[in-house]
Amino acid sequence: MPNAQGPLTGIKIVEIAGIGPGPFAAMLLSDLGADVLRIDRAQLVSGGDPESPPLDLLNRGRRSVGVDLKQPAGVETVLRLVDQADVLLEGFRPGVMERLGLGPEACFARNPRLVYGRMTGWGQDGPLANAAGHDINYISLTGALHAIGRQGQAPVPPLNLVGDFGGGTMFLIMGVLAALVERGRSGKGQVVDAAMTDGSAALMTIFYGLKHMGFWLDERGVNMLDTGAHFYDVYETKDGKYVSIGAIEPQFYQLLLKHIGLAGESLPSQFDRDQWPAFKEKAAAIFRTKTRDEWCAIMENTDVCFAPVLTMSEAPHHPHNQARGTFTEVKGVVQPAPAPRFSRTPGAIQRPPAHAGQHTDEALAEWGFSAAELTRLREKNAIA
Numbered sequence: 001m002p003n004a005q006g007p008l009t010g011i012k013i014v015e016i017a018g019i020g021p022g023p024f025a026a027m028l029l030s031d032l033g034a035d036v037l038r039i040d041r042a043q044l045v046s047g048g049d050p051e052s053p054p055l056d057l058l059n060r061g062r063r064s065v066g067v068d069l070k071q072p073a074g075v076e077t078v079l080r081l082v083d084q085a086d087v088l089l090e091g092f093r094p095g096v097m098e099r100l101g102l103g104p105e106a107c108f109a110r111n112p113r114l115v116y117g118r119m120t121g122w123g124q125d126g127p128l129a130n131a132a133g134h135d136i137n138y139i140s141l142t143g144a145l146h147a148i149g150r151q152g153q154a155p156v157p158p159l160n161l162v163g164d165f166g167g168g169t170m171f172l173i174m175g176v177l178a179a180l181v182e183r184g185r186s187g188k189g190q191v192v193d194a195a196m197t198d199g200s201a202a203l204m205t206i207f208y209g210l211k212h213m214g215f216w217l218d219e220r221g222v223n224m225l226d227t228g229a230h231f232y233d234v235y236e237t238k239d240g241k242y243v244s245i246g247a248i249e250p251q252f253y254q255l256l257l258k259h260i261g262l263a264g265e266s267l268p269s270q271f272d273r274d275q276w277p278a279f280k281e282k283a284a285a286i287f288r289t290k291t292r293d294e295w296c297a298i299m300e301n302t303d304v305c306f307a308p309v310l311t312m313s314e315a316p317h318h319p320h321n322q323a324r325g326t327f328t329e330v331k332g333v334v335q336p337a338p339a340p341r342f343s344r345t346p347g348a349i350q351r352p353p354a355h356a357g358q359h360t361d362e363a364l365a366e367w368g369f370s371a372a373e374l375t376r377l378r379e380k381n382a383i384a
Contacts, residue, residue, distance in 0.1 A: 006033025006338075006347035011180070013087040014039065014078065015062065016102070017356075020135075020160070021168030021196065022091030022119045023058040028173060030061030031338035031347045034087075037363055039078060040356040042068040045384035048355030057335050059353035065364060066357025066384025073382035075101045081367055082107045082114060087176055091119040094129050104191050114189040115179040119172050121163070123195035135163035135196065142167075142201040143208075151221030151228065167199025222273070224248070230280040231256060231270065234309055235287035242309035243287065243295050255304045260286045357384040 011034040015026040023038075030036045038059070045066035048054070068074040079102070082088060088107060090097050097103045097118075104116045121138045122128040128141075139145045139162050149156040175192035183189055210216035215224075222228040231247045247256040253270050257263045260283065268275035287295065292308050299306035310318060316327035316334050328337040331352045338347035360383055361374055369377075377383045 005345065006031065007342055007345045009033035009345070011035065011086045012084055013037065013089060014081050014085045016078075016088070016090040016092070016097070017041070017064075018091030018119070020058075020091070021164045021172065022089055024165055024169040025117070025119065025172045025176075026089055027058050027061055028169070028338075029087075029176070030350055033345070033347060036062035037081060037367070038062050038064045038354070039067050039069075039081075040064050040384075042066040042074070042357065042381070042384040045355075045357030045360075048358065050355070050358060053331055053333075053352035054355060055333065056353050057333070060330070060335070061350045062354065063351070063359035063363045064354040064356055065360045068382055068384075069100050069102070071380060071382045072101075073377055073380045077364070077369075077377060077382055078102055079106070079110050080369070083110050084367060085111065085114060086180065087115045087117060089117045089119070089172070089176075094120065094124045108189065112189060113183060113187065115176055115183065115192065116189065117172055117176045117192045117194065119168060119194050121168075121196045123198060124193045135160035135168075138163040138167065138196040139200045141197050142204060144200045144204050146218075147204070147207060147220065147226060149220040149226070151219070153221070155220065162203060163196040163200050166203055167201075168194060168196040171199035171202070228273070228276060230276050230283050233280065235284055237290060237292040237295060238288055239291040239293075241292035243292055243299075244307050244309055245283075246305035248305070252303050252305050255302060259298050259302070259304055262286075360384055 008029060011029075013026065013029060013034050013036040015022070015036050015038045017023070017038050017040045026036045026038065067077055069078070082102075090102075098105075107114050107116060118124060120129070121133040121135075122131065136145065136157050139157075144162050144167075145155045145157065147155075148158055148162075172192065172194035175194055179190050179192055207216055211218060217223055220226060225232055227233045231245060231253055234242045234244045236242055245256065247253045250270065254263070257265075257267070262282075268279070290298075295306075296308050300308075308318075315321060321327055325337055327334055328349065329335070330349055333352070338349060341347075364374060364383070365371070374383070
C-alpha cells in the first residue's frame, strides 16, 4: 500500500460506509497506518477519474469496494473480508447489520478475534435507540448543549464537534484500540458500543464535578469557562476581527492586565463573579482600540494565554501551524495533517479520498479473491 506507515501498520479494517463519525474514525485509523477497506453501496458506484479525487476529506486514506449488500453473494463477500479483518466499523441504526446478515453473531462465527465497532447516536439499546437524530440532539440530552452559549441567549450548537466527533469518533476509536489491546491477552474479539450520548456525557464530567462542588452554575454564560468571566472570552478588535483570552491563572492574569494597560490600578478581585460583567465591558472597549495584528504583536509569545481567532482560510498560514506541519496538502487540497505524532512510527495520509468502488478489483484481489471469483461476483451483481 502506498504511504502505509504508522503504529497501526498491519491492522486490517473493514468499514461499512456511513456518514459523520464513522468515516472520521476510519480516516484517523488509516492515518495511523491501518489498511482500511471501505464498503460502499454498489448503487453509488458511477466511476470517476482517480486523478480528480472527491473532496470529502473524511474518506481520505482508504480504498473503496462497491458491494451490493442486498445480494447474498455480496454479503458473503464482506464475510470473506471479515475472515481476515482485525476490526469492523459500522454506523447503522441498531438491527440493520443483523438484518443484512452481517451482525456480530454472524461475524464472530467467521472470526472470533474480530473487534466489532458500532457507532450510533443513542446507543444499541434504550427507549431512543431506534429514533433518528443528529449531533445537536445527542448533546441536548446530556446537558452539553444547554451549557454552551452566552448569558440571556439561546444555546449555541458547537458545530458537530462535541457529539459526532468528540463524543462519537474519539470514543469509538478508544474502544476499538482498547479492545485490540485486550484481544492480545485473551485472543477474543468483542463488540464496542459507542454512542454519541454516552461520549458527550463523558466529555462533560469536569463540569458535573464543578457543579457538585458549587463552582459551576446551571446557567449559560455566567461561569469561568463559558464566556462569563472577562479573562476567558473572545474580544472584537478595531478591524472587526477577534482575539481569544484565557488568562485563568493569577500570574497570567497579571500579565493580561499589564498588556492591556491596567496594571497597578485599583481593581476588583479576579474571581469576584459580581464584577465580571462590568470588567468585561471595560476589556471590550480596550480591545477595540487596536487591530488584531497589533494585539498579536503585543501578546503572542507571552504567557497571557492569547491567540488570534483565525478563519479556516487563515489557519494553515499561521507561522506556528506551518512550523509544526499541522496542515498538509494532498492533490492540491489543504487539510489537517495526521495527529497525534509518534517518535518512531509516524502516521501519514495513505491516499486521497476514493470514488465509490474505485478499488473493487484491486483491493479484493489483494484480500485473496481470484480473477474468476471477481467475474462470478460481478455476474451476480454482488460487486460493482
